[in-house]
Amino acid sequence: MKTLLLTGALAFASAPLFAGAAVATVAGADGSSEHAGYALQTTPMTGGDGTVNQSDTNAFSLPQGNLSMTKRLDFSVGNSFFRNPWVEAPASTKARDGLGPLFNTNACQGCHLKDGRGHPPAVDTPSVSLFLRLAVPHDAVKDADILRTNGFKPHPVYGAQLQTSALPGAKPEADLVLSWTKRIEVLADGTEVELREPVYTIENPNYGPLGDNLLISPRVAPPMIGMGLLEAIPAETVAALADSDDTNGDGISGRVNQVWDIASQQTVPGRFGWKAAEPDVHQQSMGAFAGDMGLTSSLKTATDCTPSQNCDAWANGGDPEVTDKIADFVTFYSKSLAVPARRDMGSATVQQGARLFNETGCAACHTPTYVTGVNPQRPDLSSQTIWPYSDLLLHDMGPALADGRDEFLADGNEWRTAPLWGVGLAQQVNPLAGFLHDGRARTLEEAILWHGGEAQPASDRYRQMMVKERNALIEFLTSL
Amino acid sequence: MPFLFRPAPMAIAVAALLVAGCGTNGSVAKNQPADQKIDNSAVVAHYADVAHATFEDALITARTLNAATDRLIANPTEANLQTAKEAWYAARVPYQQSEVFRFGNTLVDDWEGQVNAWPLDEGLIDYVESDGYQYELGNAGATANIIASNSINVGGEQLDVSTLTAELLADLNEIGGSEANVASGYHAIEFLLWGQDLNGFSAGSGERPVSDYQQGTDCTNGNCNRRADYLDAVTDLLIDDLEWMTAQWAEGSSDNYRAQLTSADASEGVQKMLFGMGSLSLGELAGERMKVALEANSFEDEHDCFSDNTHNSHYYNGQGIQNVYTGTYRRVDNSVVTGPSLADLVEQTNPQLNAELNKQLNESMQALGLIKAKAESSQAPMAFDMMIAPGNGEGAKIVNNAIMALVVQTGSIEQAARELGIEALSPDDAGHSF
Numbered sequence: 001m002k003t004l005l006l007t008g009a010l011a012f013a014s015a016p017l018f019a020g021a022a023v024a025t026v027a028g029a030d031g032s033s034e035h036a037g038y039a040l041q042t043t044p045m046t047g048g049d050g051t052v053n054q055s056d057t058n059a060f061s062l063p064q065g066n067l068s069m070t071k072r073l074d075f076s077v078g079n080s081f082f083r084n085p086w087v088e089a090p091a092s093t094k095a096r097d098g099l100g101p102l103f104n105t106n107a108c109q110g111c112h113l114k115d116g117r118g119h120p121p122a123v124d125t126p127s128v129s130l131f132l133r134l135a136v137p138h139d140a141v142k143d144a145d146i147l148r149t150n151g152f153k154p155h156p157v158y159g160a161q162l163q164t165s166a167l168p169g170a171k172p173e174a175d176l177v178l179s180w181t182k183r184i185e186v187l188a189d190g191t192e193v194e195l196r197e198p199v200y201t202i203e204n205p206n207y208g209p210l211g212d213n214l215l216i217s218p219r220v221a222p223p224m225i226g227m228g229l230l231e232a233i234p235a236e237t238v239a240a241l242a243d244s245d246d247t248n249g250d251g252i253s254g255r256v257n258q259v260w261d262i263a264s265q266q267t268v269p270g271r272f273g274w275k276a277a278e279p280d281v282h283q284q285s286m287g288a289f290a291g292d293m294g295l296t297s298s299l300k301t302a303t304d305c306t307p308s309q310n311c312d313a314w315a316n317g318g319d320p321e322v323t324d325k326i327a328d329f330v331t332f333y334s335k336s337l338a339v340p341a342r343r344d345m346g347s348a349t350v351q352q353g354a355r356l357f358n359e360t361g362c363a364a365c366h367t368p369t370y371v372t373g374v375n376p377q378r379p380d381l382s383s384q385t386i387w388p389y390s391d392l393l394l395h396d397m398g399p400a401l402a403d404g405r406d407e408f409l410a411d412g413n414e415w416r417t418a419p420l421w422g423v424g425l426a427q428q429v430n431p432l433a434g435f436l437h438d439g440r441a442r443t444l445e446e447a448i449l450w451h452g453g454e455a456q457p458a459s460d461r462y463r464q465m466m467v468k469e470r471n472a473l474i475e476f477l478t479s480l
Numbered sequence: 481m482p483f484l485f486r487p488a489p490m491a492i493a494v495a496a497l498l499v500a501g502c503g504t505n506g507s508v509a510k511n512q513p514a515d516q517k518i519d520n521s522a523v524v525a526h527y528a529d530v531a532h533a534t535f536e537d538a539l540i541t542a543r544t545l546n547a548a549t550d551r552l553i554a555n556p557t558e559a560n561l562q563t564a565k566e567a568w569y570a571a572r573v574p575y576q577q578s579e580v581f582r583f584g585n586t587l588v589d590d591w592e593g594q595v596n597a598w599p600l601d602e603g604l605i606d607y608v609e610s611d612g613y614q615y616e617l618g619n620a621g622a623t624a625n626i627i628a629s630n631s632i633n634v635g636g637e638q639l640d641v642s643t644l645t646a647e648l649l650a651d652l653n654e655i656g657g658s659e660a661n662v663a664s665g666y667h668a669i670e671f672l673l674w675g676q677d678l679n680g681f682s683a684g685s686g687e688r689p690v691s692d693y694q695q696g697t698d699c700t701n702g703n704c705n706r707r708a709d710y711l712d713a714v715t716d717l718l719i720d721d722l723e724w725m726t727a728q729w730a731e732g733s734s735d736n737y738r739a740q741l742t743s744a745d746a747s748e749g750v751q752k753m754l755f756g757m758g759s760l761s762l763g764e765l766a767g768e769r770m771k772v773a774l775e776a777n778s779f780e781d782e783h784d785c786f787s788d789n790t791h792n793s794h795y796y797n798g799q800g801i802q803n804v805y806t807g808t809y810r811r812v813d814n815s816v817v818t819g820p821s822l823a824d825l826v827e828q829t830n831p832q833l834n835a836e837l838n839k840q841l842n843e844s845m846q847a848l849g850l851i852k853a854k855a856e857s858s859q860a861p862m863a864f865d866m867m868i869a870p871g872n873g874e875g876a877k878i879v880n881n882a883i884m885a886l887v888v889q890t891g892s893i894e895q896a897a898r899e900l901g902i903e904a905l906s907p908d909d910a911g912h913s914f
Contacts, residue, residue, distance in 0.1 A: 069762065069891045073883070076767030077775055091614050094870075095776030099617070106617050167617075325775060 025355065035355050038363035041387050046421045046480065047226050047339025048372070048384025059340045059425040060115040060225045066380045067336060078333025081326050082108040086293055088167050089317035095326060098317020100294040101170040102163040102305055104131045108330070111221035111292065115337055116429035118221030120178055120198065120439045127176045130439060131292070132162040132200060133217040135405050148267065149260045151277050151408035155214060157207050159304040161291050162216075167314060171206035185449050188464045193449060197400075198440050207309055217403035219274055220439035223429070225422050227272070227281045228335030230388060232372035232381045235269055241367060241391045252364050252454050254393030254417070259408045262299050271392050274437040275407040276416040282331040289322050289330075297322040335378075339386070339421050344479045353476025356469055361458040365417045367391040389420035389480065398452020401436065413453060424478035444477045445470070518824045520900075521742070523807070524749030526819035528738045530809045531581045532729035534800070537574035537812045539722040545571045545669070546715040553708040556693035565673050568666075569789060574812055575666065576796030580804050583764070584756035587728060587737050593665075594653055595721050598783060600662035602671045604652075605710065607701050609676055621661035626652070627706045634661070644709040646717035664717050667784070672711045674786035681779060681869035683861070685788035751902050753822060757801045758893045761844075765797050766886035774879050779865040790864035791855035794882070798848040801889075802841045822896065830899050837892040844885035850878055 026034040033040040045051040050064035063075040084096060085107040091097040099106050111118045111129040118129020138146070138153035146153055154160040158173055166172040180196040187193065200218060202210060244255040257270035261279045270276040278284040283299060290300040294311075297320045305311035322330075344350050357363055366389040374382045394414040404412035415437055423444065426433040434441055441447035451459040462470065545567040552560040575596070582588045601615040601622035602608060608623075615622030624632040630642040635656030641648060652663035662668055675688030691700040693708055728737035741749055773781035783790045803809045807821025826834040855863045867875030 069887050069894070073762060073767050073771060073887055076763040077771050079763075080768055080772040081776075085616055087614060087617060093614060093776070093778050093781075095778045329775065 036358040036363075038358040039368040040354055040358065041342065041345075041368060043385075043387075044341040044343070044345055045385075046342055046387045047229055048386050050229075050338050050380050050384070051341045052338040053341050054338075055340060055343055055425055055428065057114060057429055060223055060337060060422060060429050062338045062340075064228070064336050064338045064380045068380075071332075071336070071380070074329060074332050075336050078329040078331075078336075081330050082112075082333050085110075086295060086317075089315045089321070091317075094318070095323070096317075098295050098321030099167065100165075101167040101311050101314040102173060102303070102309065103165050103294040104128065104161070104163055104292045105165065106293065108288070108293075112224050113221075113430040113433075115224040117223050117426050117433040117435075118439065119430060119432035119434050120220065121176075122432075126164060127178065130178075130218060130220040131164070132176060132202070133219055133405070134158050134160060134162055135215040135217070136211070136213050137215065138406075147408075151259060152215075152406055154304075154306075155210070157306055157308050158205075158210065159306050159309075161304055162202065163291075163294070163304060170311075170314065173207060174205040174210075175203045177201040177203050185463075187470075189467060191467065193445060195446055195449060196440060196442070198438055215403075215405040217405045217407075218438035220434065220437065222274070222418070223422060223426065224334060224337045226339040226386070226388060226419065227337065228378065228381045229339065229372055229384060229386050230271065230390075230392065230419065231281050231335060232375055232378070232384070233370045233386075233392070234373040237370060238269065238271070238392050242393055250361075250364060251457060252395065254365060254391050254395055255409065257394055257407075257409050257416070270408060274415055274418075275410040276392065276394055277407045277410065281335050282327075285331050285334050286322070286327060289327075295322050296320040297327050298324055299327070335381070339388075340425055342387075342479050343424070344475070347475065347479070349472045349475045350479045351476075352469075353472035353474070353479075356465075356473045357476055360461045360473070363389075364458070365391050365393070365395055365455065366420055367417075387421060390417040392419075393417060395455065396453035398454075398456060400452050401450055403437075420477065420480050422480065424480045444474050448473075517828060518820045520746035520750050520825070522820040523822060523825055524746050524753070525742050526807050526821065527749065527753050527804065528729055528731075528742060529819060530803055530807060530817055531578070532726065532731070532738070533809055533811055533817045534574055534578045534581070534803070535722060535726040535729055538571065538578055539719065539726050541567070541571040541574055541812060542715070542718050542722050546719055549669075549673075549711050549715045552690075552693060553712055556690050556695075558690050561673070561690040561693075565787070568669060568673055568787070569792070570812075572666065572784070572789060572792060573796055576793050577800035577803060577809070579764075579797055580756050580760050580800035582756070583759035584752035585737070585741075588725070591721065591725060593659075594650055595665045595718065595725075596667065597653065597659070597662040597665055598667045599660065599781075599785070600667055600671070601658070601660040602668075602676065602786075604655075604661050604663060605668060605671060606707065609678055613676065616658055616660045619656065619658040619660055621656045621658055626663065627703050627710055644706065644713045646713050646720055649710075649713055649717055664714050666718070667786070668714050669711070669718065670784060670786045670789075672707065672714065677779075677786050677788065677865075681866055683863065683866065685863075686786040747901065750822070750825070750900055751897070753804055754893055754897045754900075754902060757804050758890050758897075760797060761801050761886045761893065762890040765794060766883045766890075769794060769797075770879055770883050770886075773864075773868045774876060774883075777868055777870040779868065782865045782868075785865070788855075788863045788865065791852045794864070795845075795848045795852045798845055798882075798886070802845060805837065805841060805893075822900075826896050826899055833892065833895055833899055837889065837896055840885070840889040840892055844882065844889050847878075847882035847885040851882055854878060 033042045050066040052062045052065045054062055063072050067075065086096045086099040087093055088099055089097040105111055105128050113129060120130050121127040134155045135152040136155055143153050162176060163173045164176050179199045181199060183195050183197060185193045185195055198218065200216060239256055242254050242256050244253055246253040257276040258267050259270035259277050259279055261268040262283055268279045270279055272278040272281060272284045278287060286297045286299040289295040289297055291304045294303045296303060301320065368389055369385060369387050372381055372384045372386060394410050394416055396413045397415045398413065401415065402413040406412060435444065435447035436450055441450055448459055448462050548564040548567040552564045582592050601619055603613060603615060603623045603625060604621045606627045607625060621634040624634055626632060626641050631638060631640050649664045653661065655661045673688065674686030677686045689700055691698055693704055695704055730736060730738065733739055769783055779785065783793045805822050807819050807823065809817045811817060823834055823838060851864065855861055862875055866872065867879050869875065
């Protein structure tokens with residue numbers, strides 16, 4: 001393939017093509033660069049001024065590098081509440097009691113390992129950083145109220161997620177058993193890649209039968225970096241990327257989820273979570289306290305316990321259990337974890353991979369760059385040029401990844417484009433980390449090969465590549 | 481593997497460190513001819529001197545503690561228990577000043593777990609009051625009670641604990657994978673001397689009766705012989721660990737940590753120094769140890785919870801930070817170690833910043849001193865766990881003042897780093913961050 005290196009302004013009107021086309025790289029006078037119609041990152045500062053130089057096991061655990069000293073203190077306080085376990089009420093540790101009685105884990109770090117990704121459980125070990133969301137089929141008319149505020153219809157007894165742990169004396173909802181089926185992908189050059197597909201079995205349900213119409217959606221804990229920066233991207237910018245009817249005919253029809261904002265009691269664009277079902281980091285965090293740890297907050301006044309589970313028989317840890325003060329520290333922490341700098345950008349292979357990323361069309365959904373808006377409360381997050389590689393929109397990812405379970409506007413085939421910043425360090429931070437919503441992909445290559453639906457043409461282009469090109473693309477991703 | 485926290489190099493001439501003793505190097509400024517500009521390498525070498533003196537003092541006071549616990553074991557009287565407690569307090573003075581070396585020096589941080597780990601699920605070690613005892617959910621070690629058992633089962637692992645030795649206790653740390661399973665170090669000893677503090681936010685520390693060490697029919701709470709064996713082994717292990725660490729900082733060895741540090745690029749050493757100061761000042765002391773406890777109103781977040789000595793822990797942490805900056809350390813025998821310092825380096829390029837930072841270090845010591853004075857006051861003393869109680873406005877104010885003083889000085893520590901050409905104070909590998 002031939003690559004032209006041009007300087008000066010050159011606009012690309014058409015969608016990028018992979019094979020046979022002359023593809024241009026444009027270097028702008030302001031230091032920005034473009035290739036095949038998408039931005040090309042030329043700075044290692046992936047997270048803007050707050051980017052940190054850390055590429056070991058602590059790569060995801062540092063505060064924004066441009067935080068003021070007093071804010072760093074708040075960060076370390078939030079870190080303590082994020083890391084330390086919560087306990088059963090009543091306890092002398094008033095600030096951290098009220099866990100459960102049903103829960104998935106007892107500390108935020110239990111799933112967000114070293115602030116990074118979770119992983120599917122190993123054979124014969126309980127699942128902690130991956131759990132199942134639950135739902136039953138809904139009736140659009142009869143269930144309109146719950147759909148408007150909840151996005152789906154929870155199981156009448158087991159609620160919105162399967163909680164596999166419980167306080168002593170209480171019964172966990174069930175055991176989650178995971179097994180894998182293997183499948184072999186054959187690439188164009190004959191290379192075989194083994195993929196593993198998860199099979200979930202719910203055993204020992206302790207609160208009655210789960211029923212035949214149960215819908216499950218596995219979710220692995222996502223990494224915590226750059227959340228505040230993602231939140232700082234203006235809503236109009238994201239909305240402008242949406243193309244729900246694919247009017248530009250590129251086969252990509254990203255759309256914005258529309259979700260319930262508890263604080264303002266209205267429907268707003270969704271941005272966080274695997275299906276973009278949460279409007280902001282605070283609501284996402286309070287949702288995790290309620291669902292994953294069984295802790296109420298003033299935003300989420302109920303946990304995932306249903307009336308028939310009789311959770312009121314256990315003492316609560318105050319009303320709410322997570323005080324506003326602590327909730328705010330945790331949210332501040334969650335919005336302040338820095339993005340690590342890119343590595344190896346000088347490598348010719350990495351640079352080739354970066355061009356291939358754009359040429360292949362990965363960048364059509366994994367939108368490389370944004371400039372954040374202005375938030376007077378958070379100068380460190382304001383007006384930053386960032387490189388998250390996500391459009392934060394929902395896309396049909398095909399039947400192989402589908403969970404078949406709606407969440408607000410997201411249908412059973414749709415997932416939000418996962419940001420790729422830091423993806424190359426995922427397994428430095430947690431060696432067991434997997435990719436995609438359920439962590440099934442053990443390598444970045446496996447993750448690419450699972451991409452279907454709107455991403456099928458792009459993953460097919462990957463299958464067609466020669467080994468050198470495939471390696472270059474993977475090396476680029478590893479440099480993120 | 482015994483002594484599991486000990487990284488290489490293992491081959492240390494332990495004998496070498498003992499000859500230095502105390503009082504031999506009072507007010508000695510070395511490493512630098514008087515008429516020359518002070519450079520990074522002289523400052524790093526003196527930093528190692530201060531570290532060595534501090535760890536050696538920790539060792540000296542730990543030996544006194546060991547002698548006192550030996551006397552308590554041989555003759556369990558109130559007076560001997562009291563003497564042992566006093567010796568423990570005294571041992572904390574240099575040790576807490578050494579914590580500034582933990583941040584930035586991976587070797588110290590990796591070793592520290594066996595010596596000063598906290599918080600601990602003390603039911604691993606001995607009996608606890610079931611009502612007032614909280615432990616990490618799912619930690620099977622939390623109720624293992626080594627003293628009452630010849631064999632314990634933690635996480636499916638059956639272990640023979642019939643003979644309590646220093647090596648065994650080292651092995652038992654973090655058994656079953658839980659960091660709360662602390663079998664050794666200062667806080668284990670503290671628990672063996674004081675017992676649980678069941679007073680909550682009220683005045684008073686742990687009240688372990690001396691009869692817990694009396695043999696025969698006078699023994700209370702059972703297994704007094706094993707409790708004595710435990711105390712004997714755990715104090716031996718502490719000395720062993722401190723000997724090892726002191727040797728790491730001793731001059732004249734070619735394969736210890738000091739040799740490694742002083743032969744590396746001196747600007748790396750300067751970065752470690754400033755990083756250690758900043759990390760302890762902001763994230764650890766102001767954040768984890770003070771602000772978290774205050775915001776959580778949680779005496780479970782108190783550092784020296786059995787003995788109510790938290791005020792001193794905080795105070796001497798602060799002192800350690802100042803020591804590293806000024807290159808000045810007052811030893812337990814009152815001699816003073818001085819030499820080329822970070823303060824000298826900053827003075828050479830920005831005297832105003834040096835004056836500012838020195839002033840701020842003094843102010844934070846005053847603020848920490850107020851916590852100490854309040855806790856040790858003969859009139860209505862207020863211990864740290866009382867200061868952080870809900871609704872104690874006076875206590876919160878005292879603690880907050882110290883927090884803010886530490887925050888302010890950290891800002892200047894960062895400025896000093898920039899002044900000395902260190903762009904980012906990010907850690908190299910110590911696993912701690914601001």
